[in-house]
Amino acid sequence: MSFALGELAVRFGCELRGDPELRVERVATLAGAGPGDLGFLANPLYRGQLAATRATVVVIDAANAALSPVAALISANPYATYARMASLLHPGPTFPAGVHSSAVIDPSASVPASASIGAAAVIGAGALVGERTRIGPGCLIGDGVSIGADCLLHSGVTVIGAAQLGERVRINPGVVIGSDGFGFAADAGGWTKVPQLGSVRIGADVEIGANTTIDRGAIGDTVIEAGAKLDNQIQVAHNVYIGAHTVIAACVGISGSTRIGARCMIGGAVGIVGHLDICDDVMVTGMSMVAHSISEPGVYSGGIPAEPAPLWRRLVGRFKRLDGLAERVRRLERGNNGDPNR
Amino acid sequence: MSFALGELAVRFGCELRGDPELRVERVATLAGAGPGDLGFLANPLYRGQLAATRATVVVIDAANAALSPVAALISANPYATYARMASLLHPGPTFPAGVHSSAVIDPSASVPASASIGAAAVIGAGALVGERTRIGPGCLIGDGVSIGADCLLHSGVTVIGAAQLGERVRINPGVVIGSDGFGFAADAGGWTKVPQLGSVRIGADVEIGANTTIDRGAIGDTVIEAGAKLDNQIQVAHNVYIGAHTVIAACVGISGSTRIGARCMIGGAVGIVGHLDICDDVMVTGMSMVAHSISEPGVYSGGIPAEPAPLWRRLVGRFKRLDGLAERVRRLERGNNGDPNR
């Protein structure tokens, strides 16, 4: 399938500089592109690759368009425009409607004829699958789970705990939704399990990365609002709330009952303490520890970049002796350095 | 199923303030409760919700009982008492004894009639499953694995490496037990695999959270003692030892051959270096790096809370110039600031 540049310009509302009859078939990086390829420039890191690109056309903003050696589709938001064009050029696999003969569907589950259920998938009692939803091979959908229309669950996804997923939710392999939260009460030298009785509710258009885990609530539900995007290997504890359109990078851990607002951006490997309230529009940079609630939108940080080991060891030594340094400054201020008895 | 408050008071040894004939059917949060609900107050963070609760009864300690606007079941340990009452009110699903027709059981495996084996589960040669144990859908139990009585393995659990699990072990989806430890010997510019020959031994009443991984020992076993509780996405390397009743929060990584004592509490996302010895009754707060053995019980910390980004950048800059600051203090102490040549 190929598209003329003129057609793309009209369909996506771009200004076109170049021949509207030229056609593209696929996307490519600026450096790897050749004839028939559509490239894009969104990250200024890659501007240096523009001059030598052999793409047929580049999606680009107005400020950089003059630098393009080839045709340009000019967009105020070249990355989003690229994403939409890429979805048109590469529509992704389609899945045949129907249930694979090796899948195990409980008779009380509801699976519409338009759904596609892969090999060795298991769907439990009372589970509901939405229209046109794909449940990939080896997925394990527990009793009472409800999955909306037009969802895509890749291979090997587990959803239990009567979780409810909205429409167009996309889930990558290895994700676990609805597992027991971590609740134990200290009791006579050991631990008594606190029953985990809530569920998980996931809004429309949420995407979840590989091997991320989302526990069911203890009482009440763990909630992920519409449009939120979660990367791989994120841990969402019981009764966490994640607001709409919030984006969370890989390896983040969110402790129980913490509430994250809408449109937040949480960097990779951030850790967030439990029972906090983080307001809308907060950005946290990678590897930060969020230990207090945040009530002001803005950017928050807590990671210290690595240094060559000998320098780092010296700095850590200085850090651990900060008490002593502060004391020496205090003594200097009192004018008695050199004579601690003064 | 409902219970009278008088019956609960007797069964769980609580003092009851209120009408013993009132009945409860389920648990709820203080804020979400209505008639027929049993709430609890254990975390002082939620004391503010007490005055407006519409629960029928609140499990609470004596110090706060007077604040309850409704009936009170008074307990010295309200959280544990709540947990026990919640288990009574919500006994959890039961699983039918027997083997699902789609499960694959090796003829040499031992599966008692009282066990429940879910759809698409696979049980390997020589594996032993205990009485009344539930192996959920899609679980993969390898050759020679032994699982005790009354265990619950949720969907999609993998146990290999001839691991041995005690009684009443509960394992959440996506857990991997008995995978190869990470052992390679530098050899002629590359790496030679060190065979991982040990196993994993898990004591009674251990609970393991979703997507946690526990490697088999290199030689000798990785051991988790009875009553330990592990949250989600924890990494336990080969030959680690975790003592009885130790509790480990999500996203912790424990490097090889480290020994953690009994009754420890390890906070979320803590990293522990290999070959360490951590004594009993140690608490480590979240996101700490434990780089040395610990021989004294107590609380240890290593995380720095995030700050607004401009302040954090300034602090990191100060940290990286600590050498210079210390030098300036030294010069001031020598009395030669202002003249570095003196």
Place this chain on the structure above:
Amino acid sequence: MSFALGELAVRFGCELRGDPELRVERVATLAGAGPGDLGFLANPLYRGQLAATRATVVVIDAANAALSPVAALISANPYATYARMASLLHPGPTFPAGVHSSAVIDPSASVPASASIGAAAVIGAGALVGERTRIGPGCLIGDGVSIGADCLLHSGVTVIGAAQLGERVRINPGVVIGSDGFGFAADAGGWTKVPQLGSVRIGADVEIGANTTIDRGAIGDTVIEAGAKLDNQIQVAHNVYIGAHTVIAACVGISGSTRIGARCMIGGAVGIVGHLDICDDVMVTGMSMVAHSISEPGVYSGGIPAEPAPLWRRLVGRFKRLDGLAERVRRLERGNNGDPNR
């Protein structure tokens, strides 16, 4: 199966001190060994166990050989020599060629007669499996995936996104390869998915630990070169490149498009920012945040060891007041401490 010490000495090029007719059957730790066991000393931490060992022979370097109370196989690299001997003594399980009756193989997939496909495994359309490769129970191999000869995929491995694996690749349970990368373009208050169109290429002799995730490229491929070793729960984002023989410990997160050179060693729980370039022969110690490219081989660090909580709290307080301390030093240098108006 047992081997004479003389035979081992010849086969592995060791000097033998002791009776060449003595035989060993298995490996053991120095502390746990008995007659018939082969032990080794590679880590000086365990030198104290040497004097009391009851092993039949110890693999050891020349410098320590005189300390052995039993026979010694002397090697310049005792750990690698031990690894090779252990592989000889414990050759590991073999898997019967053929396809388990419960496996689901797409008719268009290519599975040679020498391959071994476990129970409940699923192999998709057009997938290629190499000679003698083992695909364990419950593995999910997606459409168009290619797996080389002599690979070992343990139970419950998911490979999608048309990933290509070289020869002798070993993959532990729960690993996900070829999941969608995390690409979204900000768009009208929400996020538009950026199609993830690249794949994953994994070289020969790579080993991957349990529950590690490796995303497919956005455009172009995510690449792991030959001989690299990845531990458990590592996150490799889209378009990352990992050089040959690089070793990565557990819980590391590598952000998108970052390039790591050959023969690097990345410690546990390290986080690496995206779009960086890390040269060959870099070692990063555990829990460091790598926020800048590295162009010089060497050791880099960024973690601060935990301390007893009261001391740590004081140090963090000092850190957060570093601005003030520096200002006080500046004032002392100006000679106006005590009088801020001067």
